[in-house]
Amino acid sequence: MEALALGSWLEQMLERLIPPAAREAVLGDLRESYAERSDYLREILKAAPYVIASQMRRHLNLPVLMLQGAMIFWFFNGRMAALALPVLALREAYQPLARPDPRVALRGALVLSFASLLVGLATRMPLIHALLYLLLVGPLSFVLCGLRTGVIIGIDRYDTILPDAMSLAALRARHGDFLRRQRRRRWLDIAMLGIAALCWPRLIGPSLGLPLGAVFLAAALYQFNTLFRDVREAPTNFARLAQHHADEMQDDAQFRRFICWLWVAPGLCLIQTGMVSGIAPQAQIVLQAVLTVLLCFAAGAINREQCGRVREEISLLGLLRETPSIPA
Amino acid sequence: MEPLGQFEQLVLTAILALGEDAYGVTIHAKVEDLSSPRKIARGAVYATLDRMEDKGLIASWMSEPTPERGGRSRRHYRLEKPGEKALRETAKQAQRLIDTISRRLGGLAWKPSR
Numbered sequence: 430m431e432a433l434a435l436g437s438w439l440e441q442m443l444e445r446l447i448p449p450a451a452r453e454a455v456l457g458d459l460r461e462s463y464a465e466r467s468d469y470l471r472e473i474l475k476a477a478p479y480v481i482a483s484q485m486r487r488h489l490n491l492p493v494l495m496l497q498g499a500m501i502f503w504f505f506n507g508r509m510a511a512l513a514l515p516v517l518a519l520r521e522a523y524q525p526l527a528r529p530d531p532r533v534a535l536r537g538a539l540v541l542s543f544a545s546l547l548v549g550l551a552t553r554m555p556l557i558h559a560l561l562y563l564l565l566v567g568p569l570s571f572v573l574c575g576l577r578t579g580v581i582i583g584i585d586r587y588d589t590i591l592p593d594a595m596s597l598a599a600l601r602a603r604h605g606d607f608l609r610r611q612r613r614r615r616w617l618d619i620a621m622l623g624i625a626a627l628c629w630p631r632l633i634g635p636s637l638g639l640p641l642g643a644v645f646l647a648a649a650l651y652q653f654n655t656l657f658r659d660v661r662e663a664p665t666n667f668a669r670l671a672q673h674h675a676d677e678m679q680d681d682a683q684f685r686r687f688i689c690w691l692w693v694a695p696g697l698c699l700i701q702t703g704m705v706s707g708i709a710p711q712a713q714i715v716l717q718a719v720l721t722v723l724l725c726f727a728a729g730a731i732n733r734e735q736c737g738r739v740r741e742e743i744s745l746l747g748l749l750r751e752t753p754s755i756p757a
Numbered sequence: 758m759e760p761l762g763q764f765e766q767l768v769l770t771a772i773l774a775l776g777e778d779a780y781g782v783t784i785h786a787k788v789e790d791l792s793s794p795r796k797i798a799r800g801a802v803y804a805t806l807d808r809m810e811d812k813g814l815i816a817s818w819m820s821e822p823t824p825e826r827g828g829r830s831r832r833h834y835r836l837e838k839p840g841e842k843a844l845r846e847t848a849k850q851a852q853r854l855i856d857t858i859s860r861r862l863g864g865l866a867w868k869p870s871r
Binding site: 451453454455456457458459460461462472475476477478479480482483484486487664666668669672747748 | 780781782785798799800801803804807808810811813816818819822823825826827829830831832837838
């Protein structure tokens, strides 16, 4: 019984090695080919490196990865950036195909709040500080759950509506709408990122503000470049147009994820440099930790929900069938 | 259009030969058959299929799930027009090679396998 449970657990772990975008097809093929569990698991291990490398190549957006590396370099150091880049590239290969289940998301919020509580209490502190810590961090679970619920409801307002089938003309129109929205958002990004790049040295001091401003400026230039680089004509074939549309949505989603963290970075920096002053040092540390957790949690939650919504639409585009266009 | 690599030629030929029945398992088996006695890694086939789909040479779609696959769907593949054109170019190149070799080494007893 125990061996069965361990084997089942091992099977689930190895199945998760295959990135979500390829999991259905690859695991189905292996299940069809190999009846013996040991053969099935061995073949998963043999196929996994190729499939992971292929998905990394498909989902890699090199300029955005460089921008992420620059931000990590600014916030931490070069070694951390060098370690983080392969992890970020690998993470792109494992993007989920849909939005997270709300129950799983809320459970994650509860786990995070209790983990924060335990980590804090594990550090030795006087009783009065421990009570203060409990007072500040105790309600954290409610705050995180409320925040997560708010993000879920907010993204729910933009439910993906895509029929099972559409004509080539309708797909072209949908693609055109997306390009127009994307263009408007890019101009807005360029303006806001450019202004922020100029303001950070004044707001948070030149030592931190100048490198941060450089990253913001690089992000603005990236968006500027994507506006004016050679735009390939959209494919006229239905399947290729759907794929092209999905690729563009994916690139845009990757950049949006990075931009979310980029806007959070100055806030984290201000917290760490002690914007909260005039209170006892222990309470200051606790407050800094709570604010950091809240900011990072909010950014992570927004990214997971938005990314999940985009991935859902990309999956639906992959299943889209063509119907004949109605002649004028 | 950039020329096809040797492995890409094998995979495209397998998809052409299999028609409607071209999915991971059958494509891998066909590629192994075409490249016999060389053994082909299944993962290499998947990576090549992804690459060619990104190039627009093939397109894929998901079928209904089946019980023998643990309730999972198959990803079927078909040749697109650029893929057909690339294969025709490959066939022309192969024919030119055969013609040149036959002219120069005409004495060789070469028999087609089928």
